[in-house]
Amino acid sequence: MLEERDILRGDSWSGGGAFGVAPADLRLRVELMRRVGDHEDDATMTLEMAGARVDRDGVVRARALATDLRKRLSSESHGATRADTNPSGDVAHTGALLALAYPDRVAQRRAGNEPRYVMRSGIGAALPKHDALADAEFLAVAELEGSPPEYRIARAAPLTREEIIDDFGGQIVREDVVEWHEATRTVRARRRVMLGAVALGDSALRDVDGEQMREALLAGVRREGVAALPWSVGGTRLRERLAFVHAHDDMWPDVTDDALTHSLDEWLGPRVSGMRRFADLERVNWGDALLGLLRWEQRSALERLAPTHMEVPSGSRVQLDYSEPLAPVLAVKLQEVFGWTTTPTLLDGRVTLTLHLLSPAQRPVQVTRDLPGFWRNSYFDVRKEMRGRYPRHPWPEDPMNAEATRRAKPRGT
Numbered sequence: 001m002l003e004e005r006d007i008l009r010g011d012s013w014s015g016g017g018a019f020g021v022a023p024a025d026l027r028l029r030v031e032l033m034r035r036v037g038d039h040e041d042d043a044t045m046t047l048e049m050a051g052a053r054v055d056r057d058g059v060v061r062a063r064a065l066a067t068d069l070r071k072r073l074s075s076e077s078h079g080a081t082r083a084d085t086n087p088s089g090d091v092a093h094t095g096a097l098l099a100l101a102y103p104d105r106v107a108q109r110r111a112g113n114e115p116r117y118v119m120r121s122g123i124g125a126a127l128p129k130h131d132a133l134a135d136a137e138f139l140a141v142a143e144l145e146g147s148p149p150e151y152r153i154a155r156a157a158p159l160t161r162e163e164i165i166d167d168f169g170g171q172i173v174r175e176d177v178v179e180w181h182e183a184t185r186t187v188r189a190r191r192r193v194m195l196g197a198v199a200l201g202d203s204a205l206r207d208v209d210g211e212q213m214r215e216a217l218l219a220g221v222r223r224e225g226v227a228a229l230p231w232s233v234g235g236t237r238l239r240e241r242l243a244f245v246h247a248h249d250d251m252w253p254d255v256t257d258d259a260l261t262h263s264l265d266e267w268l269g270p271r272v273s274g275m276r277r278f279a280d281l282e283r284v285n286w287g288d289a290l291l292g293l294l295r296w297e298q299r300s301a302l303e304r305l306a307p308t309h310m311e312v313p314s315g316s317r318v319q320l321d322y323s324e325p326l327a328p329v330l331a332v333k334l335q336e337v338f339g340w341t342t343t344p345t346l347l348d349g350r351v352t353l354t355l356h357l358l359s360p361a362q363r364p365v366q367v368t369r370d371l372p373g374f375w376r377n378s379y380f381d382v383r384k385e386m387r388g389r390y391p392r393h394p395w396p397e398d399p400m401n402a403e404a405t406r407r408a409k410p411r412g413t
Contacts, residue, residue, distance in 0.1 A: 001065075001066070002142055003065060005055070006029075006055070006058070006154070007059050008023065008054060009022050009054075023131060023132055024132075024133050024153055025132055025157065025158075026142055026155050027095075029155075030094050033062060033066065094157040095158050095160075095163065096140070098141075098159075099140035099163070099167060099168075102140060105140060106164060107119045107139045107141050109135075109137050109138070114129065115134035115135075117139060117153065119197065119198075120195055121196060122197040123148065123151065124149055125153050126152060127156075133153075133158060137158075138161065138164060139153070139158055140159050142154075142155040161200060164198070164200060172200065173193075175191075176191050176192075177190050177191075177192055178205070179219070180216050180217070180223060186276055186277045189205035189206075189208040190203065191205045213275075214272055214273065216276075218269060218272070221261075221264060221281075226261050227257055229281060230279075230281055234286065236286075237322070239255050241322050243322070243325045244346075245302070245306050252298060253293040253294065255293070304348070308320065312332055312340070312404065313339045314335070314337075314406045320346075327354045328346060329353070329354045329355075329356055330344065331355075331356035332355070332357065332358060333357075333362070334357040334358060335405050335406070336406050337357070338394075338402040339399075339400065339403065340371055341372055354367065355367070357374070359389075365382050365386065372400070375399050383395045383397075392409045394409070
C-alpha cells in the first residue's frame with residue numbers, strides 16, 4: 001500500500017482542482033484493503049470510509065501487490081513473522097509494523113495543545129489540528145510532506161509504549177541527566193529512558209554526583225549572566241576596585257561580565273559545592289571568591305594601590321567610590337580637607353583622585369582633580385555663596401593653612 005499513491009483523498013475539493021487533506025490514520029487504509037472487494041462500486045467505498053474518498057484503482061493495485069508479496073514471503077521465509085500471523089491485515093498491528101519499516105520515524109507528541117511531534121531522529125513534524133490522531137502519544141510515521149523545521153504528517157499510525165519497548169528494546173538508552181532548568185532556576189537531575197529523541201521514561205534522580213551538580217549550576221549561571229548574580233555590597237565594591245587596577249595594569253585579572261563568565265570554574269566553581277538553586281548563591285562570600293583570582297603578591301598590594309577608604313585631614317576615614325574605573329571618586333565635606341595642599345592619588349601616585357567637595361548638606365559644591373588650584377581660585381566664590389547659608393561651619397580666608405574639622409560650631413557662637 002505504501003508503494004502506491006495514497007488510496008484516500010480528502011472529502012472536499014480545494015483550489016486548483018485538488019482534493020482536500022485526507023485523514024492521516026493508516027489503519028483506515030488497512031481496514032479498507034481488508035474489507036472492500038474488487039467489484040464494489042465507489043459509492044459503497046465512500047460510505048465505508050466516511051469523511052474520505054477512495055481511489056478504487058489504487059486499492060486494486062495495492063491489493064495485487066500485497067497478494068504477490070505474500071506469495072513471495074511464503075515461499076522464501078521459514079520463520080513466523082507478523083505478516084504470517086496476520087494475513088487478514090488486522091489493523092491492531094499497523095503502527096508496530098510501520099515502526100519496523102521506518103524506525104527513525106517513531107514519533108512522540110510534544111507537550112501542549114497543538115498536535116506537534118518529535119521523531120526519534122530529532123526532526124519535528126505535525127498533524128493537522130483536527131486530525132483524529134491528534135491525541136496519540138506515539139506515532140509511527142509513513143509519509144511526510146513539506147520541509148524542515150517541521151514537516152506535515154500525511155500518513156501514520158498510533159503505537160504504544162509497550163510496542164516500542166518490545167521491538168526496539170536493544171536500542172533504548174537509559175541516561176542520567178543533570179542539567180539547569182531555566183524556568184525554576186534550579187539544577188534538575190533526571191533518569192531518562194530514551195529512544196533517540198523519544199522519551200519513554202523520565203523520573204527524578206536522587207543520588208547525584210557532586211561534580212555534575214556543580215557543572216550544571218555553573219551552566220545555569222552562564223545562561224542567567226554574571227550580572228544577575230546576587231552580589232553582596234562588599235563583593236561589588238571589591239569587583240570595582242579590581243576593575244580599577246585592571247584598567248591601569250592588565251597584569252591584574254579582568255572582572256568584566258564576559259571575563260568572569262569565562263573563568264567561572266576558577267573563581268566561583270570551588271564555592272558552590274552542594275548548591276542546586278540560583279537562590280543558594282546568596283550564601284557565596286563574593287569577596288573571597290574574587291580574591292581567588294589574585295596571585296599572593298597582588299592580594300598584599302591591593303590595599304596599597306586601591307584602598308577601600310582614605311584618611312582625610314579631619315581624621316575621618318572616607319570610603320572611595322570606584323564605580324568609574326578610570327576616575328575613582330572621593331566624596332568628602334569641604335571643611336574636612338582644609339590644609340590639604342596636594343590632590344590625593346592612588347596606584348602609587350599614578351592616578352589622581354576626583355574630589356567631590358560637599359556642602360554641609362552633603363551636596364557637591366565643587367568637582368576637581370586639582371585641589372591646590374581650587375583653594376587659590378574657585379574656593380572664594382564657594383565661600384561667598386556658602387558662608388551665609390551655613391554660618392555655623394567654618395569658611396576661612398586661608399583654607400590651605402586652616403584646621404580641618406568634621407564638626408559645626410556650637411549654636412550661639
